Amino acid sequence: FQKIPLDQKRSDEFADMGQTFNHMIDLLRENYEKQQQFVSDASHELKTPLTIIYSYAQLLKRRGMDKPEIFNESVEAISSEAARMKELTNQMLALASGENAAVEKKVLSPAPLFRDTARQLALAYDRNIITDADDNTFIEGNEIQIKQLAYLLIENALKYSMSDVFVYVRKQGDYVTVGVQDKGIGIHEKDLPFVFDRFYRVDKARTRSGGGTGLGLSIAKQITEYHEGKIYVESLPEKGSNFYSVFPAVKKEPKL
């Protein structure tokens, strides 16, 4: 990525073109560096479960036949790490396809999508989720992605808290806010700026065994931004977290 050396004193259309070109080079370089970072983070994240799988496979080979407890532990570790790798690759694919694909959007209300997802996750996790979702809220959106956003935020609230989770979809002026609030472990101020970064986990040791990938919130952010929205978090350690996305509201076309 070579920039054009520019004569600062020159001010004609060639100088303008040169500047535009150099700006493009900066953008390309930035993008390229981001991609490189992603590839190196991704390989690092995939290597960890792979190393564990490999070591347990070796252990199984050497001692699995004689010792049932080693057999059980190894099979358990291998299947849970393989599940983690599957989750990681799925999420990486979601990120990559979000970057490339032009996903179709239509006018929809996030309310039923958040309500359905909350109901399904409440059942799966055997937990209570309180939903307050206004159906009279419309955005320009992709149903699958908005459902995924709901899934990511609600599942995190369930993972990082023990008590009831509160899910809301509201209209506020020209905006529609969708959010999930919990009274869980919360996030320390120093970690807050990074929680939307790819692969970032507040407590790596603990969340790793819990199967966290550190990709969920970066996907949530990508989905939100793809919908011209902004994602926010308010959180206090031991008090809980409130994650929400704010989208431009649109009017529902009357049905013909």
Ligand code: ADP
């Ligand atoms: P993960 O797969 O680790 O949950 P995410 O990208 O979804 O990855 O979240 C990044 C980190 O942010 C998590 O590892 C966790 O430390 C923190 N986090 C996310 N949601 C919450 C929440 N509701 N309460 C407390 N911490 C959270």
